[in-house]
Amino acid sequence: MTFRDPLQDDRGNNDVTVARPGGTGLHVADNRGTVPSAGVAQAFLVGEGMAGGYGKGANILNGCTIAAEKGQIAVIVGPNGAGKSTAMKAIFGMLDLRQGSIRLNGEDITRLTPQARVAKGMAFVPQVRNIFPSMSVEENLEMGAFLRRDDISSTIEQIYTLFPILKTKRRQPAGELSGGQRQQVAVGRALMTRPSVLMLDEPTAGVSPIVMDELFDRIIEIARQGITILMVEQNARQALEIADRGYVLVQGANAFTGTGKELLADPQVRKSFLGG
Numbered sequence: 001m002t003f004r005d006p007l008q009d010d011r012g013n014n015d016v017t018v019a020r021p022g023g024t025g026l027h028v029a030d031n032r033g034t035v036p037s038a039g040v041a042q043a044f045l046v047g048e049g050m051a052g053g054y055g056k057g058a059n060i061l062n063g064c065t066i067a068a069e070k071g072q073i074a075v076i077v078g079p080n081g082a083g084k085s086t087a088m089k090a091i092f093g094m095l096d097l098r099q100g101s102i103r104l105n106g107e108d109i110t111r112l113t114p115q116a117r118v119a120k121g122m123a124f125v126p127q128v129r130n131i132f133p134s135m136s137v138e139e140n141l142e143m144g145a146f147l148r149r150d151d152i153s154s155t156i157e158q159i160y161t162l163f164p165i166l167k168t169k170r171r172q173p174a175g176e177l178s179g180g181q182r183q184q185v186a187v188g189r190a191l192m193t194r195p196s197v198l199m200l201d202e203p204t205a206g207v208s209p210i211v212m213d214e215l216f217d218r219i220i221e222i223a224r225q226g227i228t229i230l231m232v233e234q235n236a237r238q239a240l241e242i243a244d245r246g247y248v249l250v251q252g253a254n255a256f257t258g259t260g261k262e263l264l265a266d267p268q269v270r271k272s273f274l275g276g
């Protein structure tokens, strides 16, 4: 599809539930908004009207808007290939946008490199290859702190408090750990920079329901410390249960947006995306 500037024409975000913090009800985005809404502009992390693709290829993101409030959990769900990971990469600066912008705490960071975004407080756990398997658990955590010049030992202890099993296995190669434990390493590594925003792409992929519940509990704990969570999840139902805000992404556009509860209660969302 061709893409026009969402700020100049009839495209872009028209999501009233994003537009008004505490806005009521579920809204099916119809992409006919004319101005960026105040609520979106003020959110702690905003990817607004994002359009872009890989190389010279067609757009994968078609004007979607994703926002996360400070200390809250925002969850992106949607079918395979919808562009969820691509949206995460765009927000983290791994994909150049053709349209739209990224803002963090009121600052436009659209042009910043991923490294510069890390320095601004962003951390990203990608969907694949998110640990160094041959390195020990503790070395993985140390690698996460590569930008820091101060003493990191207290942060490592905090991560061991959050994930006690990692302390037990600190000397073991991370690749030898179970799937759930490896995800703990990945999350722990990301936390080593003491981020204000933690982005997680399918943190519970391939783990059992019990391990998933445990990971979600830890993620809630992280958010309670004031860290903003933006998470993509395949386990849509469970993820929306802990989500302050949920986004259903379809073909790189907002299909449904609401609080987690609203999306879970919406018959259309249930039927199409939550298995009834």
Ligand SMILES: Nc1ncnc2c1ncn2[C@@H]1O[C@H](COP(=O)(O)OP(=O)(O)OP(=O)(O)O)[C@@H](O)[C@H]1O
Binding pocket: 054, 060, 078, 079, 080, 081, 082, 083, 084, 085, 086, 087, 127
């Ligand atoms: N590096 C890449 N180069 C070219 N095309 C890509 C690349 N990564 C993803 N794509 C394409 O972009 C589209 C969206 O992929 P993306 O990985 O963002 O989807 P997703 O919603 O995260 O899917 P999944 O649920 O399977 O993780 C797909 O058509 C995919 O083939």
Ligand SMILES: [Mg+2]
Binding pocket: 084, 085, 086, 127, 201
């Ligand atoms: Mg993905």
